[in-house]
Structure formats: C-alpha cells, structure tokens
Amino acid sequence: MSDTDLKAKPRAKAQAERPRLYKVILLNDDFTPRDFVVTVLKAVFRMTEGEALGVMLTAHRKGACVVAVYTKEVAETKANQATEFGRSRGYPLTFTTEREE
Ligand code: TYC
Numbered sequence: 001m002s003d004t005d006l007k008a009k010p011r012a013k014a015q016a017e018r019p020r021l022y023k024v025i026l027l028n029d030d031f032t033p034r035d036f037v038v039t040v041l042k043a044v045f046r047m048t049e050g051e052a053l054g055v056m057l058t059a060h061r062k063g064a065c066v067v068a069v070y071t072k073e074v075a076e077t078k079a080n081q082a083t084e085f086g087r088s089r090g091y092p093l094t095f096t097t098e099r100e101e
Contacts, residue, residue: 019072020071020099020100021069021071022071022097022100023066023068023075023098023099023100024066024070025095025096026041026067027059027064027094028059028064029092031092032086032092032093036086037056037093038056041067044078045068055067069100080095
C-alpha cells in the first residue's frame, strides 16, 4: 500500500449548518389588560385561546414567558409586530427576542 492510500479523503461536502434559533419572550407589565395580551398572542403567534391564556398567565406570574422559537428574522418580525400592536392601543406590552444556546 502506498503512502497516498493512507491519506484521509477530503470530505465531499461540508454538512449544511442548522440555522440558529431565537426565542420570542413576552414581558409582564402592570398596565396591559389580560384579554388584550391573549388577543395579541392569538393573532400574531396563531395560538389557541387556551395556549394564549397559559402563556399570558405565566408572564403575569413570573415576569416573562417564552412564546415560541423561530429563525432570527421571523422571531424579530413577530416580536416587533406584537409589540407594535400593543403600542397602537397605547399599551406598554413588550416582546423581546433572545438567541437560543
Ligand atoms: N399584568 C397585566 C395585568 O395585570 C396583564 C399582563 C400579563 C400584561 C402578561 C403583560 O405579558 C403580560 N393587567
């Protein structure tokens, strides 16, 4: 067997990397009405009434709640849309994004 036979072959193709994911996080505040938070969660994040109620109550009790996980652009677009929905009604309702580890 010659030297060249023992050399590792270069990889045919590097594996495509998975895109990083970003969490959308709902923050509690003292002013936005509970039913409005539920309405926003249903409209922007396509949640059922029960899912939206659960997320709203977790944020209300613990201060914040993860709403969903998306690629960066989708997470930022939805967080901005949902926050803007609240602002358009004069509420401080806030959604942020955070990169997943
Ligand atoms: N804490 C608000 C209230 O008592 C309701 C609320 C819940 C607001 C969750 C924001 O992310 C939130 N009216």
